[in-house]
Amino acid sequence: MLIILLGMVVGVVLGLTGAGGGILAIPALTLGLGWTLVQATPVALLAVGTAAALGALDGLRKGLVRYKAAALMAIVGSMTSPIGLYLARQIPSRALVLMFSGVMMFVSLRMFLQARADAREGSSAGAIEKNCMLNPSTGRLTWNARCSMTLVSIGATSGLLTGLLSVGGGFLIVPAFRKFSDVRIHAVVSTSLMVVALVSLGTLGNLMSQGVSLSSEGVMFIVATLAGMFAGRLMAPRISAQWLQQGFAALCAVIGLLMLAKAVLT
Template sequence: MLLGTLFGLAIGLVLGLTGAGGGILAVPALVIGLGWSLPQATPVALLAVGLAAALGAVDGLRKGLVRWRAALLMATLGVLFSPLGVHAAHVLPQKTLMTLFAIAMLAASTRPLLQGRASANDGAGQQALEKNCMLSPQTGRLRWTRRCAMTLAGIGSVSGLLTGMLGVGGGFLIVPAFRQWTDIRMHSVVATSLLVVALVSIGATFSALGAGAHISRVGAFFIGASMIGMACGRVTAPHLPGPRLQVGFALLSAGVALFLLGRTWA
């Protein structure tokens, strides 16, 4: 019980400090730290990440940072595709799922390490590039073209599939995809991603519970602690150096991913 609470606090804190991508550490905390199987850990991780992300999304909505129309489109597609991921999680072998999860973690760990280069081009150079989704200079809102809508729908669909299958929340995919295909600034990207992660994760949790999963008492403590950790992380994040936090998260994620691969195939 105590160990689950401590892991929950740590995951919520990382999620609050680093943004939506930090939720990818929830499953390893349960699998490595508590010895659970991936199907057992997935619904607990999903609900913990979903509720913790909801707290962060509320803060973003209050500050006017969330692009809520884009978030609702991605979340709708994510919720529709998450049951397919839940079904795949019950069909695929445990070793395959763990390998896919470790690969997803390695992919997530590369983003913060490359952000320095992306930040260097985040000014006028980025404004000159025509991306799939662009903000209107007059209104500051997204220009809703067919290309933009299809891009956001694709991001939401893939995010929902991975969320249901691996319990990863999807933030590690949404944030870099937003950076790649939109000209929305980073603080708004994170806030919008948190809302999508909250809606999709909670939707996928219901799909997993409907497929026979359950949340134990230890899992409930983990979930509650993660929400407390998220609140602490959101308060602390503005006072800490963002780039160093992201690099630290990347190195931790890469190390955990390599450990999972070694443990799975040993």
């Protein structure tokens, strides 16, 4: 029951935010179930990758996915994720947990600040020029060198962290894509889900080729995550984006502190 509950929570958060499921999967498996980082990595990648793929397909059906931007970020991310996998094998497990804790705290701060910035932007008049802008006449992104390099940078960093910490990368893609583009939040989330799906499943394929396998408990967690994703996608339009960001920021802060305590005390 605990495996099912934790899997559903991860799926719901991923469906709501497009960002949180990946970064919550590892703590759910290591803190909630007592697994090691090595045991948790393939399960987290497959759970998040598959759930994100379902969410991305739903976004494609609704015309929300910026598929060219997603493809560029995913291609670059797939090139940098093997670097992250290599680095993860060279770094001691405790150091990886400390790094994960640091990432959680950073995400918490960034999500909280982003929510406050969005509230200020919503109350101010006038459009803000960003790196990637939608063409008013076509509704598509205006592609130029500035926009392309922005997306390449986001994809490269996301892929590196996916390989290194098995976090999916959505926690980086969503705030970064929102900050540097004028794409609406629901399209940002759907685009992030596509990138997370492609990069996570590609990274998992790399691990599988090295002989990594899944346990029956891992399969159960993955199925529960998929169920949670469906629930999260249904709830997403009914929840305030600002409230969601602030709540997720607080959750990340708590989990980051728990991961830090685990690394220090064990």
